[in-house]
Amino acid sequence: MSTINGSDIKKVIVACDAGMGSSVLLTSQLTQSLGAYDVTVEHAPVDHIPADTDVVLCHSALLDRARTTVSDTVVLGFNMFFGDPAFIRLEQAIKAGEPLAD
Numbered sequence: 001m002s003t004i005n006g007s008d009i010k011k012v013i014v015a016c017d018a019g020m021g022s023s024v025l026l027t028s029q030l031t032q033s034l035g036a037y038d039v040t041v042e043h044a045p046v047d048h049i050p051a052d053t054d055v056v057l058c059h060s061a062l063l064d065r066a067r068t069t070v071s072d073t074v075v076l077g078f079n080m081f082f083g084d085p086a087f088i089r090l091e092q093a094i095k096a097g098e099p100l101a102d
Helices: 022-037 061-067 087-098
Strands: 001-003 012-014 041-047 055-057 075-080 100-101
Touching: 001 055, 012 022, 012 061, 022 087, 041 087, 055 061, 061 075, 075 087, 075 100, 087 100
Parallel strands: 012 041, 012 055, 055 075
Antiparallel strands: 001 100
């Protein structure tokens, strides 16, 4: 299990497998909501997550692969591309500067 303080989160990666577009839309949505906190949101393939990533968001089916790629990084799984509780949890941790764990 990895943990990071919300105030230390500067880069979030939305990781995907197929690149079908849903994760790109999610990246755009999160860029708008997290931009107010000076957090960069980018999109990357699950097997090529950048080493400087603070938090990874990926569909729950990709959790194991993402955790293998970045073993010391918080990886949050989600089931719905819009309105998933993981996104709310991430934003609340950043806003309040509270710990976030996977």
